[in-house]
Amino acid sequence: MIRDIDEQITAIENEIDKIAENGDELKKLKELKNNRKELLSQCENLTAHDKVYLARHRKRPKVDDYIDALFDDLFIQKGDYLGKEDKSIYGGIALFHGTPVTVFGHRKGRNLNENMEFNFGMPEPEGYRKALRMMKQAEKFGRPIITFIDTPGAYPGIEAEEHGQASAIAKNLAEMSALKVPVIAIVTGEGSSGGALAIGVANKVYMLENAVYSVLSPEGFASILWKDSKRSAEACDLMKLTAQDLKKFNVIDGIIKEPLGGAHHDPEFVYKEIDNMLVEELYKYKKMTGNELAKERYEKFRFIDAQIIADAESRG
Amino acid sequence: MLKNLFGKHKKDALYFNMTKDETYEADVEMNPDDVLEKEDSIDKSATKKKEDKTDSETPEMMTCSKCNKEVSVSDMKKNLYVCPECGYHHPISAQRRIRGLVDQGTFRKLKCNIPFVNPLDYPDYEDKITKLKNKTNLDEGVLSGIGEIEGRKAVIAVMGSEFLMGSMGIAVGEKITNAFEMADRFKLPLIIFTASGGARMQEGILSLMQMAKTSAAAERFNEHGGLYIACLTNPTTGGVSASFATLGDITLAEPGALIGFAGPRVIEQTIGQKLPEGFQRAEYLETHGYVDRIVSRNDMRTVLGQILRLHDKRRK
Numbered sequence: 096m097i098r099d100i101d102e103q104i105t106a107i108e109n110e111i112d113k114i115a116e117n118g119d120e121l122k123k124l125k126e127l128k129n130n131r132k133e134l135l136s137q138c139e140n141l142t143a144h145d146k147v148y149l150a151r152h153r154k155r156p157k158v159d160d161y162i163d164a165l166f167d168d169l170f171i172q173k174g175d176y177l178g179k180e181d182k183s184i185y186g187g188i189a190l191f192h193g194t195p196v197t198v199f200g201h202r203k204g205r206n207l208n209e210n211m212e213f214n215f216g217m218p219e220p221e222g223y224r225k226a227l228r229m230m231k232q233a234e235k236f237g238r239p240i241i242t243f244i245d246t247p248g249a250y251p252g253i254e255a256e257e258h259g260q261a262s263a264i265a266k267n268l269a270e271m272s273a274l275k276v277p278v279i280a281i282v283t284g285e286g287s288s289g290g291a292l293a294i295g296v297a298n299k300v301y302m303l304e305n306a307v308y309s310v311l312s313p314e315g316f317a318s319i320l321w322k323d324s325k326r327s328a329e330a331c332d333l334m335k336l337t338a339q340d341l342k343k344f345n346v347i348d349g350i351i352k353e354p355l356g357g358a359h360h361d362p363e364f365v366y367k368e369i370d371n372m373l374v375e376e377l378y379k380y381k382k383m384t385g386n387e388l389a390k391e392r393y394e395k396f397r398f399i400d401a402q403i404i405a406d407a408e409s410r411g
Numbered sequence: 412m413l414k415n416l417f418g419k420h421k422k423d424a425l426y427f428n429m430t431k432d433e434t435y436e437a438d439v440e441m442n443p444d445d446v447l448e449k450e451d452s453i454d455k456s457a458t459k460k461k462e463d464k465t466d467s468e469t470p471e472m473m474t475c476s477k478c479n480k481e482v483s484v485s486d487m488k489k490n491l492y493v494c495p496e497c498g499y500h501h502p503i504s505a506q507r508r509i510r511g512l513v514d515q516g517t518f519r520k521l522k523c524n525i526p527f528v529n530p531l532d533y534p535d536y537e538d539k540i541t542k543l544k545n546k547t548n549l550d551e552g553v554l555s556g557i558g559e560i561e562g563r564k565a566v567i568a569v570m571g572s573e574f575l576m577g578s579m580g581i582a583v584g585e586k587i588t589n590a591f592e593m594a595d596r597f598k599l600p601l602i603i604f605t606a607s608g609g610a611r612m613q614e615g616i617l618s619l620m621q622m623a624k625t626s627a628a629a630e631r632f633n634e635h636g637g638l639y640i641a642c643l644t645n646p647t648t649g650g651v652s653a654s655f656a657t658l659g660d661i662t663l664a665e666p667g668a669l670i671g672f673a674g675p676r677v678i679e680q681t682i683g684q685k686l687p688e689g690f691q692r693a694e695y696l697e698t699h700g701y702v703d704r705i706v707s708r709n710d711m712r713t714v715l716g717q718i719l720r721l722h723d724k725r726r727k
Contacts, residue, residue, distance in 0.1 A: 249653075251673030251681045256691060257699055261672040262657035265626055269658055272627035273634065288610075289622055289653040289672070296623050310610050310619040310650075315677075320612050334615050335531055344530065346616050393631065396623040397588070400528075400581050403617065407526040 097145035100134050101152070104356065107131045135355040141305065143331040143340075147313060149305040150285045154359035156366075158185050158200035158243045161283065164366040165373070166191055166198055172229055181222030183214045183250075184294075186229065188238070191373065197233035199226060200243025200294070203284065217250035220263035223293050227267050234276050239377055242294045244282040247312055249290030264293040271296035272393055275385025279376055281351070281369060282306045282338075283358075288315075298392045299376055300346070302338035303365065304353040308346070309336035345402055446593060447557060448520040475499060491708045500645065500665050500708055504547070505554040505571035508604060512712050513567065518558035521566075523589040524550055525582035533613040539575070547573050551582035552607070555590045557599065561716030563723075566594040569604040572646070577607035579651050580614035584621025587655060591628035591639075600638040600719055605656040608674075609649015622654040629658040638722045640715065643670050643693065643702070657701070661718055663711070664693035664702045 107127050114120045114127070141149070149155070162169060166189035174180040186199020201218065204210035218226075226242075233240045249260055271278065271294075280297035286308035302308060311319070313327040316334055341347045351368045354361035380388065472481045477499035487494065491511045492501040503511075509518055529536050544550065552575060555568035568590040570577040577583075587603065594601035610618035632639060641659030643652075645668040653672050664670060671691035679686060689695050696702045706714045 249672060251678045253678065253682065253686065253690070256671050256673065256678070259657075259699075259701060261652035261670075262701060264653035264672065265622075265655070265657040268623050268626035268654055269630035269633070272623065273630050288619065289650055292619055292622055293653075296627070308616060310612060310615050316612055333531060333533070336616065341616060344616060346620060393627050396620065396627050399620045399624060400585075400617050403528055403530055404525060404581065404585070407528045410526075 097138065097141060097148050100137055101148075101356070104131055104134055104360075107134075135360070138356045143307070143334070143337050144313075144328045146305045146337050147285070147307050147327075147331050149357040150307045152357060152359055153205065155284055156358055156362045157205065158202050158245065158283070160362065161200070161243055161366070161369065162186060162189065162198055164362070165370055166196070169198075172199075173225070175221045175224035175228060177221070177224060179219075179221040181214075181219055181225055182212055183216050183218045183246075184222040184226050185213075186243075191239075191241070191377070194239070194377070195236070196239045196241055197229050198241045198243075199229055200283070201246040201291075203245055214250060216246045217248060218246070218290065218293075219250050219252070219255040220258040220260050223249075223263040223267050226294050227263075227270055230271065230274060230278075234274050237276060239276055239380065240274070240278045240297075241373065242278070242280045242297065244280055244286045244291045244295055244308075245284035246287060246290050247285060248287040248315075249293070264289045267293040268296055272396060273389050274392070275389050277377065277380035277383070277388055278392065279373065282308045282347070285312070287312045296392065296396065298380065298388060298395065299348045301349045301351055301369075301372060302341060302347050303351045303358060304338055305357050306338055307336040308338075308341055309334050346399060443557065443597065446522055448522055476501070493708050498666065498707070500667055502572055502645070503708070504573055505549060505569040505604075508569050508708075509554065509556070509558065509567065511708070512715070513558035513560055514562065518556050518567070520554070520556040521586075521589060521593055523555065523586050525585050528581050528614070528617075530581075530617050531613065531615045536613050543574055547571060549574050551586060552577050552579070553583050553586040553590075555586055555593075557593070557597075560602075560712060560719060563600075563716065563719040565600045565602050565715075565719060566590050566597070567602045567604075570606045570651070572606040572644075575611065576646075577605075577651070578609060578611035578618075579607055579621050579625075580611035580618045581621065583607075583611070584618075584624050587621075587625045588628040591625070591632045591637075591655075594637055594639075595632050595635055598637070600640065600722060601632065602640045602642065602715060603655065603659075604642045604644055605647045605651055606644045607647060607649070607651035607656075609651060619650065622650045625655040626658060629655045633658070633660075638719075640718055642706075642711065642715075643696075644668050646670070648672065648674055662702050663704055663706045663714065664696060665711075666693055666705055666707055668693040670696050670701075 107130055111127055114124050169189040170187045172187035183202055185202035189198050201216040202213045203216035204213050230240055278297040280295045280300045282302040283306055288311050313330040314324040317326040317330040318324040338350045342350055354364045358365045471483055473484050475482050475494040478497035480496040492503040527537055549571050553568055553570050558567050639659050640661045641656055643664040647656050647670045669691055675686055693705050697705055
């Protein structure tokens, strides 16, 4: 459903652009704008499958868009200092309202060439080690850490395995849990599997309204459980992977609003929402000591399922 | 030479009794009886009777699925399900593994019973789990307790591949975390035998969160100076390999065990070519620097005994 609507909207936008060049078909322009509005209003109640489509949308803002919009004076950091630069993790040191922070995330491309370059946002161990290097450094200099999660998962390849994909992810999870600076993670697109979580052990985890976060991609889920990756639409509903589901599970702390039809229809709106959230959260964390921050984060994940266990216990 | 230098009466000079967190003390208020089941539940378990019964019913000879040779059943059992002909390590139940590992009569199960949870309301899940509990005589995918190996006490947790492929959901994550916490509380070394296909799909995002929970517990235990020995058995993949399994101070692996993040099939599909011989096997991991030593199941007790001995603290 969302796919059809989205394609129609794109067609309208293209026509609007064309008319704007001519400048003399105002009536037609008005009509098209109305049609667009009408279509967007149909995007109120999206299914989980719709959200997966939007979360992966080619035009959805990417990590570099967020960093450009929300931070100043970016110094990009590269490499794990152990032998490789992994371009699927992008970021560095920047200013957030004048305060130095470490900010990075999974990097997806806007077209095939970019995606090939950034490996579709699928890090190899070197990417996770680069992320850990940046985070340990942030801790050293007392900088808050902000991460943007948007990945189909850690890259499954021969070299990735040889270079220790499993232990690189595990090390990030362990070390992140004990960091003595505030960490805020935002799932902006798709957050799939350990490859997403490896930069997601944060004091606060937020999700965009149409982002998804899951143990595995719906295709992988369907393939493992039913040996049929084509049943992914069915998997989407079952998996409870939307921001609204995860908020109910207490896995995330808050949902960031998106404009109707998805973030790509009005990125500025989303930037503003994230900016407000970050200001509020970071201001709060300013008052906490390093040990308090680490303890809060530890307990968040230690007891992330405590309510679910307690509910099951009370049911007997 | 070194021995002579220090001499018998100066033996103490060779000992260093350092932990990272000197202020940390064992919880003396806690009585082990509060967290342990009453009796040695492994030697006297109902399974033993059941297994003994099947002994008389099964034919004397069986065929090794690896070398296809005829092997007597009792030889196979005596050899802890390692084929006496070809050395292939067949799957072994969690109970049998512990029985073959600890000093007889020393093992007591940790009290850690998690109620059945079904966060995704996954169809027929409860039925499946109930059947598995009856079939395997396990509470869930982990059997954990305190036992002695060559006279040295340790917390021991064994994952059972017979329980839904050792997959990690809330119960498995909680039991592993509990094992870290109990080892921490009683200042005991921790030994975990991993066997898992990864995160449990049926519990969705909450299975993914177990990676963060267990890794955080491992990190806390590490910070407190605890010794954690990871023994990787066939298979150790996905979310378990990318969390606590690869965070050991010492990492051992059983011969031929499949160990890796992504499954071989997923990698083959992604890269579109066949994987090299022996890829992701224990021996391959040893060559690539992720495993201290490959230990045959029959030698495991001796090797673990040695490692525990090497970590003895000075006795006052």
